[in-house]
Every structure is written in structure tokens, then in C-alpha cells.
Amino acid sequence: MHPPEDTERAHLLEALQKQKNQLATLRITGTPTTVGQGLVSLAELHGLLEDHAASRQCYEEALGMFQEAGYKPGLAQAYFGMGVAKANFEDHRGALELIAKAAMLFNETKDREGEAMCRACVGESLRALGQPEAAEEKYQEALILYRQTRNTGRTARLLLDIGDIRMEKAEYEPARKRFLEAIPLLEQGDDSEALALGHLLLGESEGLLGNHEGARSHLLRAVELYQELHDHVHEARARWDLGLSCYYTQDLPAAREQLEAVLPLYEEQGRMDEVAKVRNILAHFAARGA
Structure with a gap:
């Protein structure tokens, strides 16, 4: 997650202070369940501000409140939040243990969305631990649940994750199919970052399969989206890939245009x-009169 921009951060800090004030009142007038819910809301705001230590403390206190009340939906939220906080501190084994507890509670309370979220996060931690096959299995489980709840945004993100694992295993055709499935879903939503990544990954998979003409349109779309997002790291990756696809289709002027744009x-x-590699290629083009 990227750090919030200054304006967004100011709004979050304002919301955080309001939530602290509400929580102070709840501690006097509220039940353990409502105090726990107030703590979860506070924890979520700390998480958005990337203060994961404060977030974890709030979730731990909320857990105690929900245990006192015997409130399972709250317990699931607290365990999940504590697990995510551990993952943010790179303690993925600790995260797995807590998120597994949350998944079981979400399952018991028939919260398929919550259970799907847990299974997806377990997949992320397994992937971080270097277990891509186990991660893909959890992503597939989450995918089934998200499809049942018709959550197209989360479904699409998981399809990108599964495809990315296949790319790492050099299984480019299965990866391509996942990306092709994800993009129409992403076009329906407003997650420009995911849509850009979808076009970038699809373009890369097409290129690795030798379909450089087919790759070009997706890589060009990725370039445009990353320009709008001011994400220069991914824009550079997309432009480099696009330059290669143009080169392989013998469109040397277009290839040169992309390489000149990627240089700065x-x-x-x-x-x-x-930089040195691109300069060498451009010099080679110039020598050929391209």
C-alpha cells in the first residue's frame, strides 16, 4: 500500500481524532461489543495511516472486548486485523495462525466475504514465505467465495495474482487466460492501478508467447494508465516492454520512440x-539509420 497523499492523510488524521473522541464516550456508555467495534474502526484508521503498531494494539484490545461479550463476528475481525498487522511487520507465520482463526470464525458466522478475504491474505503470506503452490491454492479458494458474493473487483485482483504466480513458473498460456478473464471485470470498476497492472501483465504474457503484435495494444494501454497514475516505475516497465514488442514487429520508429521516452x-x-543499455540500443538504431 502506498503512503497516503498529504490531503488524504489530513482527512484520515481528522477521522482518527473523531474516532478517538467517540471511543472515549463509548468506554463510559457502551457495551463490550460496541467498545470493541469502536476499537476496530480506530485500528482500521491507524492501518490506513500505516501505523501498524497502533493498529495492532487496538485490535488486541478489541479482541478482549469481543471475548468478554462472546461476539464471534467481532472476534473474526480482531483476529484478522491482528494477522494483517503481523504480515505488515513481515511476521508471516504469525499472520497465518491468526488469519486462520479469523477464517474459521467468518465461516461459522456465514460471512463469505470475510472468509474470502482471509483466504486471500493467507495466500499472500504463503507467497511471501516462498510457497507459491500453496498460495495459489488459497487464492483459488478465495476466488470461489468472491464469485459467489459477486465481488468483481476482488475476483479480478485474485485472477491477476494467480496469473502472476503462473508467470513466475513460466506457464505463460495459463497466465494469459487469467489476465484475459480479469481485464473485462476491471473495466467495470474504478481501480485504475489494477487495470493498468492487468494490461501490463497481459501484454507481457502475450510477448513471452511470441504474440508481439497482440502485446502492443495492451502495453500501450498500460503506459497511458501509468502516466495518469504518475507511477513512473511501472510506466518505465511498460514502455520498455512496449519498445521490445515494437522492435520484434519490425516497427523500429515506434520502438525508438518508446526507448527515448523510457530513458528519462x-x-x-x-x-x-x-540507462546505459537503452543508450546502446538507441546508438545501434542510429547506426542502422532507424
Whole structure:
């Protein structure tokens, strides 16, 4: 998750203070369940501000409140939040243990959305621990649940994750199919970052399968979206890939255009090895009169 922009951060800090004030009143007048829910809301705001230590403390206190009340939906939320906080501190084994408890409680309370979220997060931690096959299995379980709840945004994100695992295993055709399935779902939503990633990954998979003409339109769309998002790291990746696809389709002027555009992006990021590589290619083009 990227750190919030200044304006967004100011709004979050304002919401955090309001929630603290409400919680102070709830501690006097509320039940253990309502106090716990107030703590969960406070924990979520701390999480959005990337203060994961404060978030974890709030979830731990909320857990105690929900245990006192015997409130299972709250217990599920608290265990999940504590697990996510551990994952943010790279304690993925600890995260797995807590999120597994949350998944069981979400299952017991028939909350398929919550259970799906848990299974997806378990997949992320397994992937971080270097277990891609086990991660894909959990992603598949989450995918089934998200399809049942018709959550197209989460479904699409999982399809990208599953496809990305297949890309790492050099299984480009199965990966391509996942990306093709994800993009129409992403077009329905407003997650520009996921849509850009979908086009980038689909373009890369097409290129790796040798379909460079087919790759070009997706990589060009990725470039446009990353420009709008001011994400220069991914824009550079998309432009480099697009330049290669143009080269392989013998459209040398288009290839040169992309390489010239990627050069300042690499320079801005201090990626001098890539800068040297691009300069060499451009010099080669110039020698050929391209």
C-alpha cells in the first residue's frame, strides 16, 4: 500500500481524532461489543495511516472486548486485523495462525466475504514465505467465495495474482487466460492501478508467447494508465516492454520512440545500468539509420 497523499492523510488524521473522541464516550456508555467495534474502526484508521503498531494494539484490545461479550463476528475481525498487522511487520507465520482463526470464525458466522478475504491474505503470506503452490491454492479458494458474493473487483485482483504466480513458473498460456478473464471485470470498476497492472501483465504474457503484435495494444494501454497514475516505475516497465514488442514487429520508429521516452524515467530512478543499455540500443538504431 502506498503512503497516503498529504490531503488524504489530513482527512484520515481528522477521522482518527473523531474516532478517538467517540471511543472515549463509548468506554463510559457502551457495551463490550460496541467498545470493541469502536476499537476496530480506530485500528482500521491507524492501518490506513500505516501505523501498524497502533493498529495492532487496538485490535488486541478489541479482541478482549469481543471475548468478554462472546461476539464471534467481532472476534473474526480482531483476529484478522491482528494477522494483517503481523504480515505488515513481515511476521508471516504469525499472520497465518491468526488469519486462520479469523477464517474459521467468518465461516461459522456465514460471512463469505470475510472468509474470502482471509483466504486471500493467507495466500499472500504463503507467497511471501516462498510457497507459491500453496498460495495459489488459497487464492483459488478465495476466488470461489468472491464469485459467489459477486465481488468483481476482488475476483479480478485474485485472477491477476494467480496469473502472476503462473508467470513466475513460466506457464505463460495459463497466465494469459487469467489476465484475459480479469481485464473485462476491471473495466467495470474504478481501480485504475489494477487495470493498468492487468494490461501490463497481459501484454507481457502475450510477448513471452511470441504474440508481439497482440502485446502492443495492451502495453500501450498500460503506459497511458501509468502516466495518469504518475507511477513512473511501472510506466518505465511498460514502455520498455512496449519498445521490445515494437522492435520484434519490425516497427523500429515506434520502438525508438518508446526507448527515448523510457530513458528519462530510468535516469529519474537512478537506474544507470538500464540507462546505459537503452543508450546502446538507441546508438545501434542510429547506426542502422532507424
